Amino acid sequence: MNIVVCVKQVPDTWAERTLRPADSCLDRASVDGVINELDEYAIEEGLLQAEAHDGEVTILSMGPQKAAESIRKALSMGADKAVHLVDDGLAGSDALGTSLALSTVLARIGFDLVILGAEATDARMGVLPAMLAERLRVPQLSLARKVEIDGNTVTVHRLTEYGYDQVVASLPAVVSVVEKINEPRYPSFKGIMAAKKKPVETLSLADAGIDPAQVGLGAAATEVLSFAKRPPRQAGTIVKDEGDGGSKAAEFLAAQKFI
Amino acid sequence: MAQRPPATPAESDLLRIDDQLSPDERLVRDTVRAYTAERVMPSIADWFEAGILPRELVPELGKLGLLGMHLTGYGCAGMGPVAYGVACRELEAADSGVRSMVSVQGSLAMYPIWRYGSDAQKEEWLPRMAAGEAVGCFGLTEPDHGSDPASMKTHAEPNGTGWVLSGSKMWITNGTIADIAVVWARTPDGIRGFLVPRGARGFTARAIHKKMSLRASVTAELHFDSVKLPADAMLPGVSGLKGPLSCLTEARFGIIWGVTGAGRSCLEAAIAYSRTREQFGQPIGGFQLTQSKLAWMAADLQRAQLLALHIGRLKEAGTLRPEQVSLAKMANVRTAIDLARQARTILGANGITLEYPVIRHANNLESVLTYEGTEEIHALAVGQALTGISAYR
Ligand SMILES: Cc1cc2nc3c(=O)[nH]c(=O)nc-3n(C[C@H](O)[C@H](O)[C@H](O)COP(=O)(O)OP(=O)(O)OC[C@H]3O[C@@H](n4cnc5c(N)ncnc54)[C@H](O)[C@@H]3O)c2cc1C
Numbered sequence: 048m049n050i051v052v053c054v055k056q057v058p059d060t061w062a063e064r065t066l067r068p069a070d071s072c073l074d075r076a077s078v079d080g081v082i083n084e085l086d087e088y089a090i091e092e093g094l095l096q097a098e099a100h101d102g103e104v105t106i107l108s109m110g111p112q113k114a115a116e117s118i119r120k121a122l123s124m125g126a127d128k129a130v131h132l133v134d135d136g137l138a139g140s141d142a143l144g145t146s147l148a149l150s151t152v153l154a155r156i157g158f159d160l161v162i163l164g165a166e167a168t169d170a171r172m173g174v175l176p177a178m179l180a181e182r183l184r185v186p187q188l189s190l191a192r193k194v195e196i197d198g199n200t201v202t203v204h205r206l207t208e209y210g211y212d213q214v215v216a217s218l219p220a221v222v223s224v225v226e227k228i229n230e231p232r233y234p235s236f237k238g239i240m241a242a243k244k245k246p247v248e249t250l251s252l253a254d255a256g257i258d259p260a261q262v263g264l265g266a267a268a269t270e271v272l273s274f275a276k277r278p279p280r281q282a283g284t285i286v287k288d289e290g291d292g293g294s295k296a297a298e299f300l301a302a303q304k305f306i
Numbered sequence: 307m308a309q310r311p312p313a314t315p316a317e318s319d320l321l322r323i324d325d326q327l328s329p330d331e332r333l334v335r336d337t338v339r340a341y342t343a344e345r346v347m348p349s350i351a352d353w354f355e356a357g358i359l360p361r362e363l364v365p366e367l368g369k370l371g372l373l374g375m376h377l378t379g380y381g382c383a384g385m386g387p388v389a390y391g392v393a394c395r396e397l398e399a400a401d402s403g404v405r406s407m408v409s410v411q412g413s414l415a416m417y418p419i420w421r422y423g424s425d426a427q428k429e430e431w432l433p434r435m436a437a438g439e440a441v442g443c444f445g446l447t448e449p450d451h452g453s454d455p456a457s458m459k460t461h462a463e464p465n466g467t468g469w470v471l472s473g474s475k476m477w478i479t480n481g482t483i484a485d486i487a488v489v490w491a492r493t494p495d496g497i498r499g500f501l502v503p504r505g506a507r508g509f510t511a512r513a514i515h516k517k518m519s520l521r522a523s524v525t526a527e528l529h530f531d532s533v534k535l536p537a538d539a540m541l542p543g544v545s546g547l548k549g550p551l552s553c554l555t556e557a558r559f560g561i562i563w564g565v566t567g568a569g570r571s572c573l574e575a576a577i578a579y580s581r582t583r584e585q586f587g588q589p590i591g592g593f594q595l596t597q598s599k600l601a602w603m604a605a606d607l608q609r610a611q612l613l614a615l616h617i618g619r620l621k622e623a624g625t626l627r628p629e630q631v632s633l634a635k636m637a638n639v640r641t642a643i644d645l646a647r648q649a650r651t652i653l654g655a656n657g658i659t660l661e662y663p664v665i666r667h668a669n670n671l672e673s674v675l676t677y678e679g680t681e682e683i684h685a686l687a688v689g690q691a692l693t694g695i696s697a698y699r
Contacts, residue, residue, distance in 0.1 A: 116333075119329055119333065120333055120336075123333060233337045233340060233370055235369065235370055235371045235383075236372065236375050236383035237371050237383045238371075239333050239334065239371075239383070239385070240330075240383055240384055240385065
């Protein structure tokens with residue numbers, strides 16, 4: 048089975064993140080990049096499924112040169128090979144552009160199953176899995192907390208506000224995962240050494256056959272009009288309990304429409 | 307995963323020395339840091355207080371590839387010296403006891419087998435030790451012979467085709483949990499290394515209690531009461547004191563890096579505390595005296611880190627000399643102790659509790675100052691290299 052895991056490098060979630068005044072894009076240069084946290088769960092799920100079904104895991108990442116470090120980490124965790132889509136023309140791509148680029152590469156390399164995190168910690172749009180599935184014309188199974196593959200069918204379990212869903216589709220398919228699904232492994236030192244010898248194919252827009260006019264900041268259908276720093280946290284209200292603490296707390300919750 | 311620490315180099319790394327690390331070395335750093343954040347940090351204060359290091363950590367360390375990570379073959383990862391140093395640093399940022407466990411296993415127990423053992427000895431022990439299924443210890447120090455191991459009393463006498471081992475060893479890390487002890491003993495043709503398995507008749511190990519330092523580490527006394535060993539228990543590849551000394555040079559390399567982790571942990575605790583603790587109406591980090599302490603601590607730490615990196619690159623190049631290791635062990639341990647002590651003052655009364663890492667590091671470092679060659683003995687080695695005159699042997 049041919050499993051492709053899409054991996055995005057995002058700025059370290061612990062670091063201060065800023066937008067560049069010039070183009071309103073996220074400043075990625077000044078902070079260290081890490082694998083988007085949910086994508087680590089996607090990698091783990093890809094590895095588990097590949098181990099169970101004699102499959103192979105390919106990492107697909109679109110991102111600047113620096114993303115090579117995240118690709119290497121994914122390979123160190125145990126993925127077999129990687130494709131890195133890297134081109135200055137991709138900078139500033141919105142979800143539409145990114146999904147176009149990734150789906151073009153996915154169609155080119157082929158897949159039985161695409162796994163990715165349900166959202167990225169930087170943009171937090173959460174639309175990429177759906178867009179990829181739509182562009183590839185395959186089923187999308189979203190927010191999986193458990194994945195089962197049996198022959199040509201894939202079943203995912205997900206928790207919703209109203210209960211548990213079990214969704215079944217035929218392969219090939221796109222599955223997005225949430226952090227309940229597994230516990231990502233650490234890259235072992237042997238894995239780190241082995242990753243050095245694993246193939247990483249680097250593709251430019253031209254190599255991948257992607258029209259530069261349809262991706263990048265220029266082609267983005269969305270635009271950041273303005274942005275502002277988060278206001279400093281307001282001091283909380285302190286209510287003194289003079290025998291009526293309970294009702295005051297209830298009043299507060301009611302005013303915030305929690306109850 | 308929830309406790310993942312920042313991948314960004316520590317805020318105390320003002321010089322961004324970690325940018326000098328290769329991507330592999332950084333991945334090692336982040337992996338060990340994430341592991342200790344998840345598995346060690348939440349419990350280390352309790353382990354320290356109880357005086358234990360849970361045995362189940364060992365296979366986990368093995369699975370990561372930490373045990374014998376700088377050796378090749380036999381299930382070892384085969385990483386470079388700087389990666390090994392970085393791993394020691396991140397382990398010791400958590401606790402010197404955990405780093406000691408890994409140092410002893412990899413550099414003092416696996417290394418002599420890997421370097422001086424027969425193929426059969428390597429096959430038998432190294433894969434299980436790399437996986438953390440078997441624990442090793444290293445017996446050199448004796449009750450009456452510490453800095454001067456050449457005068458050791460433990461001896462092995464030829465007996466038929468095999469050996470009879472008698473004597474005792476003291477202060478042996480991992481002693482009571484070890485499946486295999488690498489024991490150095492006097493023989494008719496000089497000092498030789500012997501592999502003594504747990505359970506050999508006449509071999510007993512007893513834990514040393516009432517330690518106030520390196521509490522999250524097992525320290526033991528080993529006794530050999532006419533222990534009969536087969537001929538193939540001896541390490542064939544080395545005789546003389548250079549056998550154990552070469553192992554110690556390996557392990558000291560890990561200490562040079564490791565203590566920079568303990569020092570960093572102290573500095574970071576002090577920085578964080580100074581930002582939030584308020585006295586006289588302002589954070590104590592806003593007082594010039596506190597800032598001066600922090601500034602010198604950062605400068606000292608970064609010098610120690612540069613020294614560790616330099617020693618690492620020398621080892622990579624294959625030119626590292628024992629007196630260089632002595633100089634760096636001596637200097638970096640002393641720096642780490644000074645950092646711990648200064649950090650302790652910034653934390654005030656909180657500086658003496660296990661709620662913060664500082665007093666734990668301070669106490670641990672007292673062992674690190676003494677083991678693997680005391681500060682004085684390393685000073686003598688450096689002094690000899692400088693003057694050409696040996697003051698001690
Ligand atoms: C927690 C812990 C774990 C240990 N683990 C191990 C282990 O796994 N395996 C092992 O073999 N050993 C181990 N050791 C032992 C350690 O290596 C010895 O304690 C060390 O070598 C010093 O020996 P000693 O304690 O006998 O001190 P001594 O040699 O008695 O030294 C006492 C003092 O005299 C000084 N001194 C000695 N000779 C001279 C001289 N010529 N000139 C100036 N000063 C001198 C020393 O520097 C020291 O300050 C461990 C020790 C500790 C504390």
